[in-house]
Amino acid sequence: MFEINGFDTAGVVSLKRLSLAAALKKAKELTEDGCWDVQVVDPAGRVYTRSRSRPPSRPALPGHSNHHQRPFPRLSASADV
Template sequence: MSFTVKGMCRHGELAHRRKTAEAALTKARELAKIGCYDVHIITPEGRDYASSEFGDLPRSAVAWRPIQKTNTHP
């Protein structure tokens, strides 16, 4: 299962594969930050999310789990 992140830049189309929705979203934001446009995330099922729809991208339950802080110093 992999997500495809596509974007257009001045050199042509870029395509990257990521294993999770969170990683795909991070890569999509990186592409937009460096000036790419028409950025899309395509899910393993084939659903195509444009940058305006990234908020609707399904994420795993792990991504929403609160982080527990532990004291590693004695």
């Protein structure tokens, strides 16, 4: 059995196919449908990747930005707590 693993907006995707050709075809379909980190693992443990390394970017919600939040500021050792 060949395992196809990846991620979509609902979480983990895990499928199996009997042949490498069928597994690679399904991996291609998943990637085209928006899945990411898609890989095929053969019975010997070899990994075939066909993937984006991160989820597709989404447009910002109204009133929000797509920028990451800044980390909390560091307190100096002399700061009064």
